Amino acid sequence: MNDVIFKNILVINGEGEIVGSRDIAIREGVISKISSKDLGTYAKEVIDGKQLILMPGFINAHAHAEMVYFRGMLEDMTIQDWFNKGIWVVEGGLTEDDVYWAAILAIYEMIDAGITTFADHYFFMDKVAEAVELTGIRANLSWAFFGSGEGWEEKLDKALSFTQVWHNRNRRITTSLGPHAPYTCPPDLLKEVAGIAKEEKWKIHIHAAETKEQTEESLNRYGKTPIEILEETGILESHTIIAHALGVTDRDIDILSKHRVGISYVPKTYMKLSMGAGRVLELMEHNVPVGFGTDGQGSSNTLNIWEQMKLGALLLKFHYKDPTKFKINEIIRMGTKSAAEVLGLKDIGDIKEGYKADLITISFASPYLLPDADPRAHIIYSLQNINIRDVMVDGKFVKRNGILVGFDFDNVKREVEKRKKRLFSQEGQKLLQYYPA
Numbered sequence: 001m002n003d004v005i006f007k008n009i010l011v012i013n014g015e016g017e018i019v020g021s022r023d024i025a026i027r028e029g030v031i032s033k034i035s036s037k038d039l040g041t042y043a044k045e046v047i048d049g050k051q052l053i054l055m056p057g058f059i060n061a062h063a064h065a066e067m068v069y070f071r072g073m074l075e076d077m078t079i080q081d082w083f084n085k086g087i088w089v090v091e092g093g094l095t096e097d098d099v100y101w102a103a104i105l106a107i108y109e110m111i112d113a114g115i116t117t118f119a120d121h122y123f124f125m126d127k128v129a130e131a132v133e134l135t136g137i138r139a140n141l142s143w144a145f146f147g148s149g150e151g152w153e154e155k156l157d158k159a160l161s162f163t164q165v166w167h168n169r170n171r172r173i174t175t176s177l178g179p180h181a182p183y184t185c186p187p188d189l190l191k192e193v194a195g196i197a198k199e200e201k202w203k204i205h206i207h208a209a210e211t212k213e214q215t216e217e218s219l220n221r222y223g224k225t226p227i228e229i230l231e232e233t234g235i236l237e238s239h240t241i242i243a244h245a246l247g248v249t250d251r252d253i254d255i256l257s258k259h260r261v262g263i264s265y266v267p268k269t270y271m272k273l274s275m276g277a278g279r280v281l282e283l284m285e286h287n288v289p290v291g292f293g294t295d296g297q298g299s300s301n302t303l304n305i306w307e308q309m310k311l312g313a314l315l316l317k318f319h320y321k322d323p324t325k326f327k328i329n330e331i332i333r334m335g336t337k338s339a340a341e342v343l344g345l346k347d348i349g350d351i352k353e354g355y356k357a358d359l360i361t362i363s364f365a366s367p368y369l370l371p372d373a374d375p376r377a378h379i380i381y382s383l384q385n386i387n388i389r390d391v392m393v394d395g396k397f398v399k400r401n402g403i404l405v406g407f408d409f410d411n412v413k414r415e416v417e418k419r420k421k422r423l424f425s426q427e428g429q430k431l432l433q434y435y436p437a
Contacts, residue, residue: 002027002043003395009049009361014056014337014350016329016376024054026357029171029395034353047390053362053375055332056349057116057391058305059339060294062205062243062264065106065303066099066122067296069420074298079211079273083435087298091123093423099124101415103131106303108407111137111398113304114388116358119241119264119293119343121178121205123155125162132173135406136398138358140241140343141166142178142205147185156189163202172394174345176203176241181210182218182226183436187233194234203344205241206230211275215247217436227252236261239344243293246270246278253279257286262342264293265334267312268300277319280326291339306383309335313380328376357395362387 004026011019011034023039025032033039067087074086099122110118117138120128125143132139143159146152163175179185179193197204208226209215218226227248230236236259243264248256256263263283270276283290292308294300300308309331316326340349348358362379364370366387369378391399398405 002032004045004047004357004392005039005041005043006047006049006054006361007039007041009047009052009054010375011351012053012055012332012376012379013352014333014340016332016336018374018376019351021049022054024351026392026395029357031351031353031355031357031359034351047361049361051364052389053364053379054351054359055362055379056336056351057358057360057393058114058335059291059343059349060110060115060118060303060305061241061262061291061339061342062266062293062295063106063118063120063303064122064296064298065110065118065120065294066094066102066124066128067298068102068106068109068416069098069423070296070298071301073424077273079275080435082273082299088435090423094123096124096127098419098423100127100131101412101419103128104135105412105416106297107131107135107137108404108412110303111135111391112385112388112404113302113306114360114362114385114391115303115305116360116391116393117340117343117345117348118303119176119205121207121243125159125175125178126166129162129166129170129173133170136172136393136396138172138348138356138393140174140176140203140205140345142176144178144180145185146180147189160196164200167200167202174203174343176205179204179206179235181207182229183214187222187229190229190233190235194237197238198234201238203239203241204235205243206235207243208245209242209247209252210244212247214436215249215252225249225252227255231255231259241342241344243295244270244275244278245283246276248279248283250282253282253286253288256283256288261288262344263288263290264339264342265290265312266293266295266300266308267315268302268308269295271311271315272299277315280316281320289338289341290334291342292335293339304385305335305339306379309380328374328380331380332376357392359390359392360388361390363389
Protein backbone atom coordinates (compact mmCIF):
# COMPACT_ATOMS: atom_id res chain seq x y z
CA MET A 1 0.00 0.00 0.00
CA ASN A 2 1.14 3.52 -0.76
CA ASP A 3 1.55 5.94 2.12
CA VAL A 4 0.18 8.95 0.22
CA ILE A 5 -1.35 9.57 -3.19
CA PHE A 6 -1.66 13.12 -4.54
CA LYS A 7 -4.57 13.15 -6.98
CA ASN A 8 -4.74 15.35 -10.08
CA ILE A 9 -2.13 17.84 -8.84
CA LEU A 10 -0.27 20.33 -11.04
CA VAL A 11 3.43 19.47 -11.04
CA ILE A 12 6.44 21.76 -11.50
CA ASN A 13 9.69 19.79 -11.66
CA GLY A 14 13.25 20.63 -10.67
CA GLU A 15 14.01 21.97 -14.14
CA GLY A 16 11.36 24.61 -13.54
CA GLU A 17 9.09 23.00 -16.14
CA ILE A 18 5.31 22.78 -15.82
CA VAL A 19 4.71 19.04 -16.23
CA GLY A 20 0.91 19.13 -16.01
CA SER A 21 -1.62 17.44 -13.75
CA ARG A 22 -0.49 14.09 -12.38
CA ASP A 23 -1.28 11.44 -9.78
CA ILE A 24 1.79 10.88 -7.61
CA ALA A 25 2.23 8.00 -5.17
CA ILE A 26 4.59 8.02 -2.18
CA ARG A 27 5.82 4.83 -0.54
CA GLU A 28 8.51 4.36 2.12
CA GLY A 29 9.90 7.85 1.70
CA VAL A 30 10.23 7.68 -2.08
CA ILE A 31 8.22 8.83 -5.10
CA SER A 32 7.05 5.41 -6.25
CA LYS A 33 4.80 6.31 -9.19
CA ILE A 34 4.01 9.33 -11.36
CA SER A 35 1.14 8.98 -13.79
CA SER A 36 -1.10 11.04 -16.03
CA LYS A 37 -3.68 8.30 -15.43
CA ASP A 38 -5.75 7.64 -12.32
CA LEU A 39 -3.71 5.75 -9.70
CA GLY A 40 -6.78 4.97 -7.62
CA THR A 41 -7.06 5.51 -3.88
CA TYR A 42 -5.13 2.56 -2.44
CA ALA A 43 -3.14 4.54 0.10
CA LYS A 44 -3.15 5.47 3.76
CA GLU A 45 -3.89 9.07 2.77
CA VAL A 46 -5.29 10.51 -0.44
CA ILE A 47 -4.88 14.25 -1.11
CA ASP A 48 -7.07 16.09 -3.59
CA GLY A 49 -4.65 18.18 -5.65
CA LYS A 50 -7.17 20.53 -7.19
CA GLN A 51 -6.03 24.16 -6.87
CA LEU A 52 -2.65 23.00 -5.55
CA ILE A 53 0.83 22.84 -7.05
CA LEU A 54 3.35 20.12 -6.20
CA MET A 55 7.05 20.81 -6.61
CA PRO A 56 10.38 19.75 -5.09
CA GLY A 57 11.09 21.23 -1.68
CA PHE A 58 13.42 24.20 -1.71
CA ILE A 59 17.09 23.44 -0.93
CA ASN A 60 19.20 25.85 1.09
CA ALA A 61 22.71 25.42 -0.30
CA HIS A 62 24.49 27.46 2.40
CA ALA A 63 23.36 28.52 5.85
CA HIS A 64 24.54 29.50 9.28
CA ALA A 65 21.09 28.69 10.58
CA GLU A 66 22.01 29.10 14.25
CA MET A 67 22.74 32.81 13.77
CA VAL A 68 19.12 33.37 14.77
CA TYR A 69 20.38 35.34 17.80
CA PHE A 70 21.79 38.00 15.46
CA ARG A 71 18.54 38.67 13.61
CA GLY A 72 17.98 42.43 13.55
CA MET A 73 21.00 43.10 15.79
CA LEU A 74 23.73 44.01 13.30
CA GLU A 75 22.19 46.45 10.86
CA ASP A 76 23.73 49.18 8.69
CA MET A 77 27.33 48.05 9.18
CA THR A 78 30.26 47.52 6.86
CA ILE A 79 31.23 43.91 6.30
CA GLN A 80 34.39 44.46 8.36
CA ASP A 81 32.48 45.83 11.35
CA TRP A 82 29.79 43.21 10.92
CA PHE A 83 32.43 40.53 11.53
CA ASN A 84 34.93 42.25 13.81
CA LYS A 85 32.55 44.20 16.05
CA GLY A 86 29.60 41.85 15.86
CA ILE A 87 29.52 38.23 14.76
CA TRP A 88 33.00 37.14 15.80
CA VAL A 89 32.73 38.87 19.16
CA VAL A 90 29.40 37.44 20.27
CA GLU A 91 29.93 33.95 18.81
CA GLY A 92 32.75 33.40 21.30
CA GLY A 93 30.12 33.15 24.04
CA LEU A 94 27.97 30.49 22.38
CA THR A 95 27.34 27.23 24.24
CA GLU A 96 26.20 23.95 22.73
CA ASP A 97 22.73 24.44 24.20
CA ASP A 98 22.54 27.91 22.63
CA VAL A 99 23.21 26.30 19.27
CA TYR A 100 20.65 23.53 19.85
CA TRP A 101 17.78 25.90 20.58
CA ALA A 102 18.78 28.22 17.75
CA ALA A 103 18.79 25.21 15.41
CA ILE A 104 15.30 24.17 16.51
CA LEU A 105 13.90 27.65 15.77
CA ALA A 106 15.83 27.93 12.50
CA ILE A 107 14.69 24.55 11.22
CA TYR A 108 11.04 25.30 11.85
CA GLU A 109 11.50 28.65 10.13
CA MET A 110 12.92 26.85 7.10
CA ILE A 111 10.20 24.20 7.05
CA ASP A 112 7.55 26.92 7.21
CA ALA A 113 9.15 28.47 4.09
CA GLY A 114 9.15 25.16 2.20
CA ILE A 115 12.81 24.23 2.70
CA THR A 116 13.30 20.47 2.91
CA THR A 117 17.13 20.34 2.90
CA PHE A 118 19.78 22.74 4.20
CA ALA A 119 23.58 22.80 4.17
CA ASP A 120 24.71 24.18 7.52
CA HIS A 121 28.16 25.52 8.38
CA TYR A 122 28.51 26.36 12.07
CA PHE A 123 29.68 25.18 15.49
CA PHE A 124 28.47 22.40 17.83
CA MET A 125 27.13 20.44 14.89
CA ASP A 126 26.36 17.43 17.07
CA LYS A 127 23.60 19.50 18.68
CA VAL A 128 22.36 20.61 15.26
CA ALA A 129 22.23 16.95 14.21
CA GLU A 130 20.02 16.24 17.22
CA ALA A 131 17.72 19.06 16.15
CA VAL A 132 17.59 17.67 12.61
CA GLU A 133 16.66 14.24 13.93
CA LEU A 134 13.89 15.72 16.06
CA THR A 135 12.31 18.00 13.46
CA GLY A 136 12.39 15.72 10.42
CA ILE A 137 14.26 17.97 7.96
CA ARG A 138 17.15 16.82 5.74
CA ALA A 139 20.61 18.36 6.20
CA ASN A 140 24.24 18.38 5.17
CA LEU A 141 26.16 19.45 8.28
CA SER A 142 29.66 20.93 8.50
CA TRP A 143 31.32 21.76 11.81
CA ALA A 144 33.12 25.02 11.04
CA PHE A 145 36.71 25.45 12.19
CA PHE A 146 39.54 27.94 11.86
CA GLY A 147 43.28 27.42 11.55
CA SER A 148 44.22 29.88 14.26
CA GLY A 149 42.88 31.40 17.45
CA GLU A 150 42.51 30.06 20.96
CA GLY A 151 42.00 26.28 21.12
CA TRP A 152 41.74 25.88 17.36
CA GLU A 153 43.37 22.44 17.31
CA GLU A 154 40.90 21.06 19.85
CA LYS A 155 38.02 22.49 17.81
CA LEU A 156 39.44 20.89 14.68
CA ASP A 157 39.50 17.51 16.46
CA LYS A 158 35.85 17.96 17.44
CA ALA A 159 34.92 18.79 13.87
CA LEU A 160 36.70 15.69 12.53
CA SER A 161 35.11 13.50 15.20
CA PHE A 162 31.64 14.82 14.41
CA THR A 163 32.09 14.20 10.69
CA GLN A 164 33.18 10.63 11.35
CA VAL A 165 30.42 9.79 13.84
CA TRP A 166 27.52 11.30 11.91
CA HIS A 167 28.52 10.38 8.36
CA ASN A 168 25.58 8.29 7.05
CA ARG A 169 24.35 7.66 10.61
CA ASN A 170 20.90 8.96 9.73
CA ARG A 171 19.28 8.67 6.30
CA ARG A 172 18.42 12.38 6.42
CA ILE A 173 21.88 13.59 7.52
CA THR A 174 25.07 13.83 5.48
CA THR A 175 28.26 15.54 6.62
CA SER A 176 31.05 17.64 5.16
CA LEU A 177 34.30 18.98 6.53
CA GLY A 178 33.98 22.69 7.28
CA PRO A 179 37.21 24.70 7.08
CA HIS A 180 36.08 28.30 7.28
CA ALA A 181 38.01 29.95 4.43
CA PRO A 182 41.49 30.27 2.90
CA TYR A 183 42.05 33.53 4.79
CA THR A 184 41.38 31.86 8.18
CA CYS A 185 42.88 28.43 7.42
CA PRO A 186 46.52 28.46 6.25
CA PRO A 187 47.58 26.35 3.25
CA ASP A 188 49.19 23.62 5.36
CA LEU A 189 45.94 23.03 7.22
CA LEU A 190 43.96 23.03 3.98
CA LYS A 191 46.32 20.35 2.61
CA GLU A 192 45.72 18.25 5.71
CA VAL A 193 41.96 18.66 5.41
CA ALA A 194 42.06 17.81 1.70
CA GLY A 195 43.97 14.61 2.44
CA ILE A 196 41.49 13.51 5.08
CA ALA A 197 38.51 14.29 2.88
CA LYS A 198 39.96 12.38 -0.06
CA GLU A 199 40.82 9.35 2.07
CA GLU A 200 37.44 9.24 3.83
CA LYS A 201 35.46 10.27 0.71
CA TRP A 202 33.98 13.23 2.56
CA LYS A 203 32.69 16.46 1.08
CA ILE A 204 34.06 19.91 1.96
CA HIS A 205 32.02 23.06 2.61
CA ILE A 206 34.06 26.28 2.65
CA HIS A 207 33.85 30.04 2.01
CA ALA A 208 36.13 31.42 -0.73
CA ALA A 209 36.57 34.53 -2.87
CA GLU A 210 33.67 36.13 -1.03
CA THR A 211 34.41 39.55 -2.56
CA LYS A 212 36.74 41.05 -5.16
CA GLU A 213 38.62 42.72 -2.32
CA GLN A 214 39.20 39.36 -0.64
CA THR A 215 40.65 37.99 -3.85
CA GLU A 216 42.95 41.01 -4.16
CA GLU A 217 44.09 40.57 -0.55
CA SER A 218 44.90 36.91 -1.26
CA LEU A 219 46.91 37.87 -4.34
CA ASN A 220 48.87 40.38 -2.27
CA ARG A 221 49.51 37.87 0.52
CA TYR A 222 50.07 34.60 -1.36
CA GLY A 223 50.40 35.58 -5.02
CA LYS A 224 47.35 33.37 -5.67
CA THR A 225 43.60 33.78 -5.63
CA PRO A 226 41.60 31.90 -2.97
CA ILE A 227 40.36 29.49 -5.65
CA GLU A 228 43.93 28.82 -6.84
CA ILE A 229 44.90 28.08 -3.23
CA LEU A 230 42.02 25.59 -2.92
CA GLU A 231 43.16 23.82 -6.09
CA GLU A 232 46.82 23.80 -5.08
CA THR A 233 46.09 22.41 -1.62
CA GLY A 234 43.86 19.62 -3.00
CA ILE A 235 40.58 20.86 -1.50
CA LEU A 236 38.86 20.72 -4.89
CA GLU A 237 39.70 17.03 -5.37
CA SER A 238 36.73 16.16 -3.15
CA HIS A 239 33.18 17.30 -3.80
CA THR A 240 33.39 20.91 -2.66
CA ILE A 241 30.66 23.39 -1.81
CA ILE A 242 31.95 26.96 -2.03
CA ALA A 243 29.94 29.74 -0.46
CA HIS A 244 29.70 33.03 -2.37
CA ALA A 245 32.65 33.13 -4.83
CA LEU A 246 31.77 36.67 -5.87
CA GLY A 247 35.40 37.61 -6.48
CA VAL A 248 36.37 34.89 -8.96
CA THR A 249 38.63 35.56 -11.94
CA ASP A 250 38.39 34.04 -15.42
CA ARG A 251 41.01 31.47 -14.46
CA ASP A 252 39.14 30.71 -11.24
CA ILE A 253 36.00 29.94 -13.25
CA ASP A 254 37.97 27.49 -15.42
CA ILE A 255 39.27 25.81 -12.25
CA LEU A 256 35.80 25.55 -10.74
CA SER A 257 34.42 24.10 -13.96
CA LYS A 258 37.26 21.58 -14.19
CA HIS A 259 36.57 20.26 -10.69
CA ARG A 260 32.76 20.54 -10.93
CA VAL A 261 32.62 22.59 -7.75
CA GLY A 262 29.20 23.72 -6.45
CA ILE A 263 28.60 27.41 -5.68
CA SER A 264 26.01 28.70 -3.20
CA TYR A 265 24.63 32.15 -3.96
CA VAL A 266 23.02 34.41 -1.32
CA PRO A 267 21.82 37.66 -2.95
CA LYS A 268 20.13 39.16 0.12
CA THR A 269 23.42 39.15 2.05
CA TYR A 270 25.32 40.55 -0.93
CA MET A 271 22.99 43.50 -1.30
CA LYS A 272 22.79 44.21 2.40
CA LEU A 273 26.57 44.22 2.91
CA SER A 274 27.36 45.76 -0.50
CA MET A 275 29.47 42.78 -1.52
CA GLY A 276 28.68 42.79 -5.23
CA ALA A 277 26.64 40.54 -7.50
CA GLY A 278 29.30 38.07 -8.63
CA ARG A 279 29.65 36.27 -11.95
CA VAL A 280 26.77 33.83 -11.91
CA LEU A 281 26.14 33.95 -15.65
CA GLU A 282 29.78 33.14 -16.44
CA LEU A 283 29.78 30.30 -13.89
CA MET A 284 26.65 28.77 -15.37
CA GLU A 285 28.00 29.13 -18.91
CA HIS A 286 30.96 27.02 -17.74
CA ASN A 287 28.59 24.36 -16.31
CA VAL A 288 29.36 25.22 -12.69
CA PRO A 289 26.29 24.37 -10.56
CA VAL A 290 24.92 27.39 -8.70
CA GLY A 291 22.20 27.13 -6.07
CA PHE A 292 20.59 29.60 -3.71
CA GLY A 293 21.45 29.72 -0.02
CA THR A 294 20.36 31.96 2.84
CA ASP A 295 23.54 32.57 4.88
CA GLY A 296 22.66 33.40 8.49
CA GLN A 297 19.97 35.64 9.94
CA GLY A 298 22.63 38.16 10.96
CA SER A 299 22.96 39.17 7.31
CA SER A 300 19.87 37.80 5.56
CA ASN A 301 17.45 38.10 8.50
CA THR A 302 15.34 35.23 7.17
CA LEU A 303 15.96 31.62 6.16
CA ASN A 304 13.85 31.68 3.06
CA ILE A 305 14.81 30.38 -0.37
CA TRP A 306 11.84 31.71 -2.32
CA GLU A 307 12.82 35.18 -1.07
CA GLN A 308 16.42 34.61 -2.22
CA MET A 309 15.06 33.44 -5.58
CA LYS A 310 13.11 36.67 -6.01
CA LEU A 311 15.99 38.90 -4.94
CA GLY A 312 18.45 36.86 -6.99
CA ALA A 313 16.40 37.19 -10.17
CA LEU A 314 16.05 40.95 -9.67
CA LEU A 315 19.69 41.54 -8.72
CA LEU A 316 21.09 39.51 -11.60
CA LYS A 317 18.81 41.05 -14.23
CA PHE A 318 19.87 44.47 -12.96
CA HIS A 319 23.56 43.56 -12.68
CA TYR A 320 23.80 42.19 -16.23
CA LYS A 321 21.49 44.92 -17.58
CA ASP A 322 19.42 42.29 -19.38
CA PRO A 323 15.85 41.47 -18.27
CA THR A 324 15.80 38.40 -20.53
CA LYS A 325 18.46 36.63 -18.47
CA PHE A 326 17.73 34.32 -15.53
CA LYS A 327 14.33 33.19 -16.70
CA ILE A 328 11.73 31.86 -14.29
CA ASN A 329 12.51 28.20 -15.00
CA GLU A 330 16.23 28.82 -14.38
CA ILE A 331 15.56 30.57 -11.06
CA ILE A 332 13.35 27.71 -9.85
CA ARG A 333 16.07 25.26 -10.88
CA MET A 334 18.60 27.21 -8.79
CA GLY A 335 16.33 26.80 -5.76
CA THR A 336 15.82 23.06 -6.25
CA LYS A 337 17.70 20.80 -8.67
CA SER A 338 20.82 22.96 -9.07
CA ALA A 339 21.06 23.37 -5.30
CA ALA A 340 20.96 19.58 -4.95
CA GLU A 341 23.83 19.38 -7.46
CA VAL A 342 25.78 21.94 -5.41
CA LEU A 343 25.42 19.66 -2.38
CA GLY A 344 26.22 16.51 -4.35
CA LEU A 345 22.85 14.93 -3.52
CA LYS A 346 21.56 13.03 -6.54
CA ASP A 347 18.09 11.89 -5.46
CA ILE A 348 16.44 15.11 -4.28
CA GLY A 349 15.51 18.39 -5.95
CA ASP A 350 13.28 16.95 -8.67
CA ILE A 351 10.00 15.10 -9.22
CA LYS A 352 11.02 11.69 -10.54
CA GLU A 353 10.18 8.10 -9.71
CA GLY A 354 12.77 6.76 -7.29
CA TYR A 355 13.64 10.20 -5.91
CA LYS A 356 13.19 10.93 -2.23
CA ALA A 357 9.79 12.34 -1.39
CA ASP A 358 10.97 15.80 -0.37
CA LEU A 359 8.02 17.81 -1.67
CA ILE A 360 5.91 20.88 -1.06
CA THR A 361 2.38 21.80 -2.04
CA ILE A 362 1.44 25.40 -2.76
CA SER A 363 -2.04 26.90 -2.56
CA PHE A 364 -2.80 29.85 -4.82
CA ALA A 365 -5.87 30.90 -2.78
CA SER A 366 -4.53 34.41 -2.08
CA PRO A 367 -5.32 37.76 -3.75
CA TYR A 368 -1.66 38.38 -4.70
CA LEU A 369 -1.52 35.06 -6.57
CA LEU A 370 -4.51 35.86 -8.76
CA PRO A 371 -5.50 35.87 -11.55
CA ASP A 372 -4.23 32.67 -13.10
CA ALA A 373 -0.95 33.14 -14.97
CA ASP A 374 2.33 31.30 -15.18
CA PRO A 375 2.53 29.77 -11.67
CA ARG A 376 6.31 29.85 -11.74
CA ALA A 377 6.28 33.64 -11.92
CA HIS A 378 3.91 33.73 -8.94
CA ILE A 379 6.23 31.40 -6.98
CA ILE A 380 9.29 33.58 -7.60
CA TYR A 381 7.84 37.06 -7.33
CA SER A 382 4.67 36.81 -5.19
CA LEU A 383 4.83 33.77 -2.89
CA GLN A 384 4.45 34.01 0.89
CA ASN A 385 4.92 31.34 3.56
CA ILE A 386 1.17 31.14 4.10
CA ASN A 387 0.82 29.73 0.56
CA ILE A 388 3.06 26.75 1.34
CA ARG A 389 0.40 24.39 2.58
CA ASP A 390 2.29 21.11 3.00
CA VAL A 391 5.95 20.19 3.40
CA MET A 392 7.05 16.57 3.15
CA VAL A 393 10.55 15.25 3.89
CA ASP A 394 11.43 11.61 3.31
CA GLY A 395 7.76 10.85 2.78
CA LYS A 396 6.63 12.34 6.11
CA PHE A 397 4.76 15.60 6.60
CA VAL A 398 6.62 18.22 8.65
CA LYS A 399 4.07 20.90 7.77
CA ARG A 400 0.47 19.86 7.15
CA ASN A 401 -2.41 22.07 6.09
CA GLY A 402 -0.36 25.14 6.99
CA ILE A 403 0.57 23.91 10.49
CA LEU A 404 4.14 23.03 11.56
CA VAL A 405 4.23 19.51 12.96
CA GLY A 406 5.54 19.30 16.54
CA PHE A 407 6.54 22.97 16.91
CA ASP A 408 6.21 24.17 20.52
CA PHE A 409 6.37 27.90 19.77
CA ASP A 410 6.14 29.19 23.34
CA ASN A 411 8.91 26.93 24.66
CA VAL A 412 11.28 27.65 21.78
CA LYS A 413 10.64 31.39 22.01
CA ARG A 414 11.36 31.35 25.76
CA GLU A 415 14.66 29.48 25.34
CA VAL A 416 15.90 31.62 22.45
CA GLU A 417 14.99 34.96 24.02
CA LYS A 418 16.75 34.26 27.32
CA ARG A 419 19.88 33.02 25.56
CA LYS A 420 20.01 35.99 23.21
CA LYS A 421 19.78 38.35 26.18
CA ARG A 422 22.73 36.64 27.85
CA LEU A 423 24.86 36.60 24.71
CA PHE A 424 24.51 40.30 24.06
CA SER A 425 25.01 41.31 27.70
CA GLN A 426 28.38 39.56 28.13
CA GLU A 427 31.48 41.75 28.29
CA GLY A 428 35.10 41.08 27.52
CA GLN A 429 34.52 38.37 24.92
CA LYS A 430 37.48 37.59 22.71
CA LEU A 431 37.44 38.08 18.95
CA LEU A 432 37.26 34.61 17.34
CA GLN A 433 38.95 35.71 14.12
CA TYR A 434 39.67 38.90 12.21
CA TYR A 435 38.09 39.89 8.91
CA PRO A 436 40.71 41.83 6.93
CA ALA A 437 39.82 45.40 6.01
